[in-house]
Amino acid sequence: MKRRPHFQIFKPLPPLAFFGFTTASFVILLALWSLLSYMEWVNPVFLPTPLAVLTHLFEQLGTQAYWGDIGISILRVSAGFTLACVIGIPLGILAGTFKAGEAFIEPPMEFIRYMPAVAFIPLIMVWAGIGEWAKILLIFIGCFFQLVLMVADLTRQVSKDLLQASFTLGAGRWKAVETVLIPAIRPGLMNTLRLILGWAWTYLVVAELVAASSGLGYDIMKAQRFLNTEQIFVGIIVIGLLGLISDRIFAFLNKRLFPWT
Template identity: 55%
Template sequence: MKKKNNRQLFKIRGEISRKAYLITVFATFAAILAFWSLLSYGNMVSATFLPSPGKVWQSFTTNLQDADFWGYVGISAYRVLMGYLLTCLLAIPLGILAGTFKIFEAIIVPVTEFIRYMPATAFIPLIIVWIGLGESAKISVIFVGCFFQMVLMVADNAKSVSGDLLQASYTLGASKIQVLRKVLLPALLPDLMNSMRLIMGWAWSYLVAAELFAASSGLGFMIIRAQRYMQTETIFMAILIIGLLGLLIDRLFALLNKKLFPWAEGGR
């Protein structure tokens, strides 16, 4: 039985129990923490470059009592949310059009493929010239970093809907509008939710870049300020906070996906 279970662990797309999955997840995080502790507490790396977990935790508990810290978390979350919502509002319809109609694919996809390889940070000088240094500029950086990726991902989601399913709808007498509204859109929703979940990760990754210029608040500003004074424990703490916020939102997306589309294959 044990040998059979071992074979299952390394089977391509093989299933493992929920318990084994969770144990593996926690063991991985524990191993990373242990390695970090070994390097820092063992003085293998200078505390200037790698603070100990204890110092990072101390920085975290200290900042929890600071009202400015909660303000930074709030403004960063606001910038990410606004950039993300703007991306969804514009990219999802364009992606569906590009994945459904060849003429829109010819208009949208080649240009989007070209622009998406341009780093979003390269647009920062232009954004400053065009928009200025206010909140709109920071939201725009997140938008530029996410928009072109999302258009292409949504287009792929639309293309992945079975052509046989669409043809069957036409055979049953459905009009083009009915096929779009009652067949295509419902069929792509599970994959669309996964794309939205992935793009949310992109939005958080562009947060620091968005807060690099003329920012006086936010977690990115906190990181830049700490870097000036070599407060690496604060840098680590802020990075981990961004990671935890992103992970929390990711898990909410996964839960929502499972509740709304229980028939679709999803993550754990």
């Protein structure tokens, strides 16, 4: 039986074919959306047409206030994500490298990561008030515990032979961590951070529920009160585009910094 060349397990696609499949997926989604909205099979109040959403998007991008909302949302996501990385990566390396660190760090992380970040909103408002720190902390909580566990698991995958070779050459424990273990995990760490940054964007709308008066999530929630579905779609699309751009930046850096992967 003749095999289909584009559906062989793990076989890479030619760039043109990959682009074709990617384009087809978006065309199918747009066609389905157009069919449901233009034929009014779904009430236009609940599902506006693509043209109405596109028109509203350009109207919003033409205002300074909307660019301000985009900027403050990027700042909140970046701050929460960066704080999670600064604290979480060292803890993950510690938990993955030493069994004592694993025993001390991982059990509470495993326990807390199953708690929904939304449940922390009342506590965050008590601890940090209703200012910017409250929103940053919620994004931090949504990213931190998962990041620690993923970095720990990534650290444990480093070849023991590499570490033994460094010990044979005279390296001590911390020198082996610095010169062998950390460089070995950097390509995988970049992919992990891509995933965590994606989660940070998903927590944005929840974070901006905390007494916010600006931001993309606030715009979405405000539009929901008045059934302004065009604005809701615009907010969702802009958040998706910002997340995609940040993901592509990480992918580009990973390819440039670690081309052997």
